[in-house]
Amino acid sequence: xxxxxxxxxxxxxxxxxxxxxxxxxxxxxxxxxxxxxxxxxxxxxxxxxxxxxxxxxxxxxxxxxxxxxxxxxxxxxxx
Numbered sequence: 001x002x003x004x005x006x007x008x009x010x011x012x013x014x015x016x017x018x019x020x021x022x023x024x025x026x027x028x029x030x031x032x033x034x035x036x037x038x039x040x041x042x043x044x045x046x047x048x049x050x051x052x053x054x055x056x057x058x059x060x061x062x063x064x065x066x067x068x069x070x071x072x073x074x075x076x077x078x079x
Contacts, residue, residue, distance in 0.1 A: 004036045011070055013040035019070040020062055021046045033072060042070070 013019070019037040021044055023030040037044045045066055051058055062068040 004032070004039050007032050007036040008040040011036070013037065013042045013070065015041035017042035017069045018066055019044050020068045020072075022052070022071065022073050024049070029072065029074070037070075 007013075013036060017037075017040070019033060019042050021030065021033045021037075023033055034044060045062075045068060047058070047061060051061065062071065
């Protein structure tokens, strides 16, 4: 539990925040996204996986429709 509260404080999460759950449930960082959000009273936004691979629609959902305040992503290199 201590680690979850650490991330809540690190990101300064408040009940006013909307956190986008970018990580798949099978990826360890999803635990941090989900539970640090819930521990702080913030709201967690999940979207279908298909939407995550359509950048233009995902951008609209995150910035126009829902106004996400916290977004944690991992950058990968495609070759």
